[in-house]
Amino acid sequence: MFRFLLPLILAVLLVMPAAARAQGGMPLDAVLAEHRDQIEKPSRQTIGPVIDAIVETRDPAAAAMLQAWGDRVLGLNAADGRFYIIARQGDDWALTALDGTDAGTAPRGTVTELRPNAGVRELIAAALVEFTLTDPDPARRAQALDSIARSPSEAHIEPLRDAALTETDPVLKARIARLERLVTLQHAPLIADRIAAMEGFRGDISLDVRAALNPLLATTRKVATELPEGTNIAAVLTPGENLDEAEAYALLVSAGLAPPHMTTAEQKTALAANIVDGAVGGVPLAELASQAGRDRAWEALEAAGSVPAAATDAEVAEALSAHVFFDEYRQPNAEITAAARDTLDSIETKVALMQAADLGLDAVSLASIYFLAAIGLAITFGVMGVINMAHGEFIMMGAYTGYVVQLFIPDRTVSILIALPLAFAVTFLAGVAMERLVIRHLYKRPLETLLATFGISIALQQIAKNIFGTQARPLTAPAWLDGQLAFNDIVAISYIRVAIFVMAMIFLIFFLWLMKRTRLGLEVRAVTQNPSMAASMGIDPDRINMLTFGLGSGIAGIAGVAIGLFAKVTSELGSDYIVQSFMTVVVGGVGNIWGTLAGAALIGGLQKVIEWLNPANTLAAQTYMILFIILFIQFRPRGIIALRGRAAGD
Incomplete structure (x- = not known):
C-alpha cells in the first residue's frame, strides 16, 4: 500500500509550489529573493517572466514595488538583501518598506539604486495596468x-x-x-x-x-520594372493619367533607376559649350537643328565623359513606359486593409450625414439670430410702412446697454437678467422719441423717411464712438452659457446659440400672444388693415404707430443684448445686421410674423449652404445670396407669405 501512495505524495508535493504561485500564494518576498539578480540587472528580453511572477503574487506591495521600480526610486539594500523605496536624505538614503512602513535610513554606499532602461520600464508600466484597472x-x-x-x-x-x-x-x-x-x-x-x-x-x-x-x-508610392508579388497594392498608377509624368520620373530618379531629366534648353546650352571644329561629339552643327541630332551629340558627349549622365525627352518617355508605378500599403496584410477601408467607408458615410446635420444646426442658429434681429423691423416696416435704416443702431444701443450694466453688476447672470428689460426700455424710449420727432412728419413719403433714418443711423454711430470709443467692448455671457452642446465629434452648437434660439421662440410666442390676445394687438391689426375705419371706431392711429414703433425698437434692443454675447460690441454692430434684417422681412413677407420666420430660415439656410460650397470667400457668399434674393423677389415680389390689407394694397 505504501509503495503505491509514495509516488502520489511526491507528485502532490512537487505540484503544490507551482499551484500556489499560479493562485498568487507565493509570497512577494520569496519572488523578489529568487529573482534578485535579474531585478538588479534587468534585460528586456528576460525580465518579462520575473515581472509576471511579481504580478501573480497579488500582493498590494507588488504594485508599490513596480511603481517605484519604474520611477527609478527602488533600491537594493546590501545589508539585508531587501528592496526598499528610496529617497535622498543628506548623505544617506531614507528607506521605505514596500508595504509603506518607515525603514529608517542607510548609508549611500550600501544601497544600489536600480535604474531600468526604457524597454524594461515599458514592461513595468504594462504590468502596473493590471493593478490600476x-x-x-x-x-x-x-x-x-x-x-x-x-x-x-x-x-x-x-x-x-x-x-x-x-x-x-x-x-x-x-x-x-x-x-x-x-x-x-x-x-x-x-x-x-x-x-x-x-x-x-x-x-x-x-x-x-x-x-x-x-x-x-497609409501608402508608400513606389516604382519597379514589374508589380512585385506578395505585396499589398493599393493602386496602380499610370503616368499622364492618375500620376503626373514629372512626379513619376522624379520617383525613378530617387530610386536610382534613371538619370536626372534634362530640358531642351539645358541640353542646347551644354551642347553649345562643347563645340569643337564645327561639331559636337562628332555630330556636325547642321544636324543639331533636329532633336534627334542633339540627342546623338549628347550621347556621344556622355560616352566621352564630357557631360554628366542625363535623360533626354525620348529617354524619359522610354523609362516611364518601361516601369510600373504603384501605391503600396504600409500594412502588409490585405485582409486588414480591406476591413479598415470597409469600416472607414461606413464611417465616412455617417460623417457626411452628421456634417449635413451640423450644417442644418448652424443654419437654424443663424436663422434664429436673423429672426431676432428682424422681428422688430417686421413690426415697424409691416405695420407702419416705414423704412427705418436706423434699426441696426437700436440693436447696437441694446448691446451697449448690456455692456454698461455689466460695468456696475459683476455677476454675469444677474447683469444679463437686468440688461434685457433695461435694453428694451432704453430702445423703446429712443424709438418713441424718433417716431414723435421725425417719423410722424414723413408718413407716406418713403424716400424722405429712408434718407432721414439713414442720417439718424450715422449720427447714432458717431455718438456711440464718442462715448465708448472705437474699440470693441466685452459683453460677457454667464458661465453656464460657456461651452457647447455636443451630440458627437461633429455635431455641436454653442450654448449661447441655443439660448438665442430659445429667446427667438419666446419672442415669436410673445408676438403671437400680443397680436391675437390683447387689445393693443387688436388695434394694431385694425390700423394695419384699414387706418381710416380704425379711426372711425375710436382707435388713435398716431398712438398705435408710436407704440408700434417703440415696440419694434425695444425688441431690437433685446436682440442687441443677445447678439452682443457672441459678436463684437462696436458702433458698427447694427450695420452688420441691417441688410440681413431687411432681406429677412422682404423675402418672408412684409408685416407677417410667420413670413419673417420663413424668411429668416430661408436666408440663414441659404447663407450656410453657400458658405459651405465656397468656404474660402465669405464676401462671395454674401454676393450670391443677394443675387438669389433679387431673383426670388422677381418671381414672388410679396414674399413667401403675402400680407393682406393696407400693406398689400400699397
Whole structure:
C-alpha cells in the first residue's frame, strides 16, 4: 500500500509550489529573493517572466514595488538583501518598506539604486495596468484608462479584457470595452481579432477610431520594372493619367533607376559649350537643328565623359513606359486593409450625414439670430410702412446697454437678467422719441423717411464712438452659457446659440400672444388693415404707430443684448445686421410674423449652404445670396407669405 501512495505524495508535493504561485500564494518576498539578480540587472528580453511572477503574487506591495521600480526610486539594500523605496536624505538614503512602513535610513554606499532602461520600464508600466484597472478607487481606474489611451500597446489587451469582466461601474465598463477594441484593432497579434474589432467600429464617427484606422491605409508610392508579388497594392498608377509624368520620373530618379531629366534648353546650352571644329561629339552643327541630332551629340558627349549622365525627352518617355508605378500599403496584410477601408467607408458615410446635420444646426442658429434681429423691423416696416435704416443702431444701443450694466453688476447672470428689460426700455424710449420727432412728419413719403433714418443711423454711430470709443467692448455671457452642446465629434452648437434660439421662440410666442390676445394687438391689426375705419371706431392711429414703433425698437434692443454675447460690441454692430434684417422681412413677407420666420430660415439656410460650397470667400457668399434674393423677389415680389390689407394694397 505504501509503495503505491509514495509516488502520489511526491507528485502532490512537487505540484503544490507551482499551484500556489499560479493562485498568487507565493509570497512577494520569496519572488523578489529568487529573482534578485535579474531585478538588479534587468534585460528586456528576460525580465518579462520575473515581472509576471511579481504580478501573480497579488500582493498590494507588488504594485508599490513596480511603481517605484519604474520611477527609478527602488533600491537594493546590501545589508539585508531587501528592496526598499528610496529617497535622498543628506548623505544617506531614507528607506521605505514596500508595504509603506518607515525603514529608517542607510548609508549611500550600501544601497544600489536600480535604474531600468526604457524597454524594461515599458514592461513595468504594462504590468502596473493590471493593478490600476482593479483599484477600488474609480478615479484611479479612470486614470489608468487615460494612460492606456495615450500610449496603447499589445500588453494592454489582456488586462483590459480581464478588467471588463470585473468592472462594476457601467460607465467605466463601457469605456473599458471600447478601449479594448481600439487597442485590439491596432496591436492584436491575430488578424481575426483585429478585423472583428474593426467590424465593431462600423459607423463610429469618433476621432480616435478614425485616427486608429487611417494609419492602416497609409501608402508608400513606389516604382519597379514589374508589380512585385506578395505585396499589398493599393493602386496602380499610370503616368499622364492618375500620376503626373514629372512626379513619376522624379520617383525613378530617387530610386536610382534613371538619370536626372534634362530640358531642351539645358541640353542646347551644354551642347553649345562643347563645340569643337564645327561639331559636337562628332555630330556636325547642321544636324543639331533636329532633336534627334542633339540627342546623338549628347550621347556621344556622355560616352566621352564630357557631360554628366542625363535623360533626354525620348529617354524619359522610354523609362516611364518601361516601369510600373504603384501605391503600396504600409500594412502588409490585405485582409486588414480591406476591413479598415470597409469600416472607414461606413464611417465616412455617417460623417457626411452628421456634417449635413451640423450644417442644418448652424443654419437654424443663424436663422434664429436673423429672426431676432428682424422681428422688430417686421413690426415697424409691416405695420407702419416705414423704412427705418436706423434699426441696426437700436440693436447696437441694446448691446451697449448690456455692456454698461455689466460695468456696475459683476455677476454675469444677474447683469444679463437686468440688461434685457433695461435694453428694451432704453430702445423703446429712443424709438418713441424718433417716431414723435421725425417719423410722424414723413408718413407716406418713403424716400424722405429712408434718407432721414439713414442720417439718424450715422449720427447714432458717431455718438456711440464718442462715448465708448472705437474699440470693441466685452459683453460677457454667464458661465453656464460657456461651452457647447455636443451630440458627437461633429455635431455641436454653442450654448449661447441655443439660448438665442430659445429667446427667438419666446419672442415669436410673445408676438403671437400680443397680436391675437390683447387689445393693443387688436388695434394694431385694425390700423394695419384699414387706418381710416380704425379711426372711425375710436382707435388713435398716431398712438398705435408710436407704440408700434417703440415696440419694434425695444425688441431690437433685446436682440442687441443677445447678439452682443457672441459678436463684437462696436458702433458698427447694427450695420452688420441691417441688410440681413431687411432681406429677412422682404423675402418672408412684409408685416407677417410667420413670413419673417420663413424668411429668416430661408436666408440663414441659404447663407450656410453657400458658405459651405465656397468656404474660402465669405464676401462671395454674401454676393450670391443677394443675387438669389433679387431673383426670388422677381418671381414672388410679396414674399413667401403675402400680407393682406393696407400693406398689400400699397
